[in-house]
Amino acid sequence: MESFIKVEPTVIALFGATGDLTWRKLIPALYNLYLDGRTPEKFSVLCIGHTDINEKQFHKHLHEGVDKFSRKGKANKKEWDAFAKYLTYYKGEFTENATYEYVDKQIKLLEKKWNTPTNRIFYLAVPPMFFEQIATKIGKTGMAKDKKTSRIVIEKPFGHDLESAKRLNNLLHKMYDECQIYRLDHYLGKETVQNILAFRFANVLFEPIWNRNYIDNVQITVSEQIGIENRGNYYETAGALRDMIQNHILQLLCLIAMEPPVSFNADEVRNRKVDVLNALRKFKYEEINQFAVRGQYGPGWMEGKKVKGYRQEPDVAKDSNKETFVAIKFFLDNWRWQDVPFYLRTGKRMNETITVINIQFRPVPHQSFPQEATGNWRPNRLVMNIQPYMGIRLRFQAKRPGLEMLLHPVDMTFNYGDGNASNTPEAYETLLLDVMQGDSTLFMRADQVEAAWDILMPIINSWEMNPSVNFPNYAAGMQGPEDAEALIARDGHNWIVMPQDKEE
């Protein structure tokens, strides 16, 4: 029988309650936590949005979201009705003091009714332009002054560049202690991403070879078939570097490259991750072309359907210079990783949707087998499939059954699907529960966010100052621009995409 850490009585003030994130992710996640008995009995979600609807319409809208997006499928009416009692709706402007007075009053009323102080969680599921204002107004009411029980959750993007991230951090630190600030990167809540830590630090097997002596290169691919999905306004200010590399992909790199933490204490884990970011070699402006490649999709074909190019998407400039694809080669200047290339790439409208980390080991130092035996020989490789395949695959050489000594590569695999995949919590379930329990291990600390911006600023500045001359440079449905192949081919490697169920 699993024993859970009990969540104390909790009030969540959810700003942006009629937005997409609340609909698709937050409410389905809270509902699943409720079904799993992980929400406390004394629990309330004060939903704040500026859409003019009544509570009944609001509940109906959220119910539809759960039916559509919950991993557990459609909600049972009785269970949904019981859960919906925890959700109240308030139509309020983020700019008006009345909104915050309402939240303050409701929290006090609930605490009086329950006869206990509560966890107070202020969740900003809003566009970034509202972050400063909402955080300041919450701070001014004094609602969040208890450092132990009040927490503020901020979604990405955290800042637009190093300067704005620092400004936002400074502003937050005037009102909140760092331990109260939960900067959310949903990748860190993914089961397969958390499993990287378990795999590396709960096994003795890999640690001795997890370094430059045995690893030849590391590749991280996050490729998506979807385009920008009506998010033209946002994407025109972001691009793939800001949208994916600065947060999700650098976090994956940190988990692969970090030193073993002494404990799983939030600060200890985050210290080890910051060490990785600080060890990333800084790019010189004149070298950027050797280390980073950008791309933008043009019109093309996806699964038999014609799709638009990026510049034809709604709210996108006809001559937009925004990158929808990035490939970067990083080096880490430390003892463990010196001279090992880390190749990262991500793109929209790619040929497949897959997030995968490949650890390519070095060839054996001496090949003892005769050439005839090793025709199919390949160096060892470890493939961590993050999504949609979830699992780990280790490739090694084996003797092909038969009278001759012939070698061929075989795989040992671990599939999450072999257990019960629908039991796998969604990232937001894990992260919301962590916030309620006051565990910030999987959230980004101020110095982490700033270090991640710092390393990317030369590329961001250089690409903004020098518009690309060849955009669009890959057709929708392809693997990205040719330059990305050249980036890795120059080192004698190629991009590996090896989903769990396919042979390479």
Ligand code: BG6
């Ligand atoms: C978001 C990005 O943070 O992550 C999106 O803004 C991207 O552009 C998404 O599509 C990918 O998340 P997931 O969980 O679908 O891999």
